[in-house]
Amino acid sequence: MSPVFYLISAMTVAGGLAAVLLKNTVHCALALTVAFAGLALLFLQLDAQFAGFAQILVYIGAVAILVVFAILLTRGSETPKDGVYSRNWPIGLVIAAAVFSVLGWAVLQSARVLPNETAVPKVTVLDIGNALVGRYVLPLEIVALLLTAATIGAVIVALHEKEGAK
Amino acid sequence: MIVWMDQFFVLLRNWLVGFLPVSLQGFAGVLLSVVTIVLLFPALFALAVWLERKGLGRMQNRLGPNRVGPFGLLQPIADGIKSLTKEDIVPLSADAPVHFLAPVVLVVAVFMGFAVLPMGRNMVLVDMDAGLLFYFAMGASTELAVFMAGWSSRNKYSLLGAMRAVAQMISYEVVLLLSSVAVVMISGSLSLTKIVEAQNHYTWGLPHWYIFTPWGLAGFIMYAIAATAETNRSPFDLPEGESELVAGYHTEYSGFKFALFFLGEYLAMFSISGLGSTLFLGGWSAPFSFLTWVPSWIWFFSKLMLSVFVFIWMRGTLPRLRQDQLMNFAWKFVLPFTLLNLMVTALWRFMGEGWERWVVCSAILVVVYVVMARVSLYKEHIRPRRYRYAD
Numbered sequence: 001m002s003p004v005f006y007l008i009s010a011m012t013v014a015g016g017l018a019a020v021l022l023k024n025t026v027h028c029a030l031a032l033t034v035a036f037a038g039l040a041l042l043f044l045q046l047d048a049q050f051a052g053f054a055q056i057l058v059y060i061g062a063v064a065i066l067v068v069f070a071i072l073l074t075r076g077s078e079t080p081k082d083g084v085y086s087r088n089w090p091i092g093l094v095i096a097a098a099v100f101s102v103l104g105w106a107v108l109q110s111a112r113v114l115p116n117e118t119a120v121p122k123v124t125v126l127d128i129g130n131a132l133v134g135r136y137v138l139p140l141e142i143v144a145l146l147l148t149a150a151t152i153g154a155v156i157v158a159l160h161e162k163e164g165a166k
Numbered sequence: 167m168i169v170w171m172d173q174f175f176v177l178l179r180n181w182l183v184g185f186l187p188v189s190l191q192g193f194a195g196v197l198l199s200v201v202t203i204v205l206l207f208p209a210l211f212a213l214a215v216w217l218e219r220k221g222l223g224r225m226q227n228r229l230g231p232n233r234v235g236p237f238g239l240l241q242p243i244a245d246g247i248k249s250l251t252k253e254d255i256v257p258l259s260a261d262a263p264v265h266f267l268a269p270v271v272l273v274v275a276v277f278m279g280f281a282v283l284p285m286g287r288n289m290v291l292v293d294m295d296a297g298l299l300f301y302f303a304m305g306a307s308t309e310l311a312v313f314m315a316g317w318s319s320r321n322k323y324s325l326l327g328a329m330r331a332v333a334q335m336i337s338y339e340v341v342l343l344l345s346s347v348a349v350v351m352i353s354g355s356l357s358l359t360k361i362v363e364a365q366n367h368y369t370w371g372l373p374h375w376y377i378f379t380p381w382g383l384a385g386f387i388m389y390a391i392a393a394t395a396e397t398n399r400s401p402f403d404l405p406e407g408e409s410e411l412v413a414g415y416h417t418e419y420s421g422f423k424f425a426l427f428f429l430g431e432y433l434a435m436f437s438i439s440g441l442g443s444t445l446f447l448g449g450w451s452a453p454f455s456f457l458t459w460v461p462s463w464i465w466f467f468s469k470l471m472l473s474v475f476v477f478i479w480m481r482g483t484l485p486r487l488r489q490d491q492l493m494n495f496a497w498k499f500v501l502p503f504t505l506l507n508l509m510v511t512a513l514w515r516f517m518g519e520g521w522e523r524w525v526v527c528s529a530i531l532v533v534v535y536v537v538m539a540r541v542s543l544y545k546e547h548i549r550p551r552r553y554r555y556a557d
Contacts, residue, residue, distance in 0.1 A: 030314065
């Protein structure tokens with residue numbers, strides 16, 4: 001646990017907290033981007049280049065933009081002065097805590113289940129590529145098919161309705 | 167002597183670093199390279215601005231800058247001093263922190279891209295295993311900076327410009343990525359130094375650049391279109407269309423913050439040209455085998471400046487697209503053709519050496535291009551025009 005790790009984690013947690021607590025919705029989205037960037041840096045610090053860069057490319061380059069677009073293109077993007085807080089936030093807190101504890105439990109258990117993994121694994125981008133089109137080609141194809149179906153569905157939803165087809 | 171010239175900057179860095187204690191040498195070497203990049207490209211920016219104003223002036227039959235220094239060469243310095251001394255105006259209703267951060271984020275993200283570009287033999291700052299991925303990750307981050315600038319200004323022109331810019335950049339980024347994937351499929355590596363080395367061979371004195379293959383030529387053209395749109399250059403400069411949007415997302419920026427946006431735009435142009443020449447034009451390798459004695463960095467920067475000149479040339483030549491034309495062009499023509507190019511590349515990879523693959527791959531690309539162009543022209547009802555008033 002180096003000081004760099006603590007700096008990055010502080011940044012990530014601060015970004016996440018700001019995303020929840022800030023009043024302006026666009027500020028929240030930007031704070032969420034900071035949290036994404038912090039996560040990417042954590043991946044890079046663990047020497048996982050592919051995961052880190054994919055995190056930046058997908059989350060900062062696409063998901064954050066999508067969130068921002070969704071905020072601006074839907075009605076009521078002008079937020080009230082005192083912010084938007086759901087009345088049942090304690091339930092959300094309980095669910096978040098439950099998810100966090102399950103994940104934390106799973107991570108802590110992994111040391112007992114896999115006792116022989118002592119050395120840091122050396123995984124290059126080439127290995128990930130080979131695994132994706134070799135051993136995991138079926139899941140990859142299924143995900144690709146699912147995404148294609150989703151894209152076609154989105155196009156059909158967005159299509160102009162023909163005259164007299166109502 | 168040839169090796170000495172070729173490796174001049176590497177040797178210079180090592181010589182300078184040699185004065186320091188061993189424990190500091192690694193850090194100092196990196197620092198020196200970073201400082202060089204941060205100084206060199208803004209200098210090139212000044213030169214490119216002069217070239218653009220002069221070149222555009224000539225194309226439009228006027229002189230361009232000609233008062234400051236010989237041939238107006240010192241004009242960029244005068245402009246720099248002017249923008250430094252100007253008042254920095256932030257609109258009263260603007261979101262001050264985001265307004266301040268936007269140009270900073272943009273310039274930082276653009277500068278990061280230069281870290282993985284091989285500018286000569288052994289002249290790359292970080293030789294990353296996933297260099298191409300890093301480059302695109304940094305390129306994707308600039309979109310957010312553009313949005314931040316447009317939204318925080320609280321100006322309808324800024325916001326409209328930013329929305330246009332982001333929509334355009336997202337659409338063409340897909341093409342940019344997919345056209346580069348073809349190169350990765352053939353070279354088998356995401357590392358930019360390895361991609362250059364894979365092209366650095368010669369047959370009959372001619373180089374094995376990827377642009378000299380059917381899929382490479384098609385990929386390069388698609389890459390060039392996407393690169394022009396990514397950098398918001400004419401004919402894809404709708405986000406800054408001054409007749410519609412004043413200045414687009416940087417309408418409310420003045421003084422040095424505006425200069426930072428200007429710098430960011432040109433640096434993005436340099437880095438995307440550098441990536442294009444690395445992927446398709448052989449990076450730092452010489453165009454003929456008898457010219458390999460010329461230092462590698464000269465070739466890299468020549469290719470970069472040539473691309474910049476083509477950007478300027480297009481700006482002086484082509485009219486601006488309409489927003490719907492822009493989107494239709496991206497999604498209905500460029501993207502399908504790039505996807506087809508991926509399949510042709512795979513075919514090329516598995517057909518093995520020989521003349522058959524040249525014929526088959528070229529035939530597929532040409533036939534599909536002609537059919538797609540004819541069909542879309544037919545759908546748009548574009549026919550040869552006949553003017554009757556002079557009959």
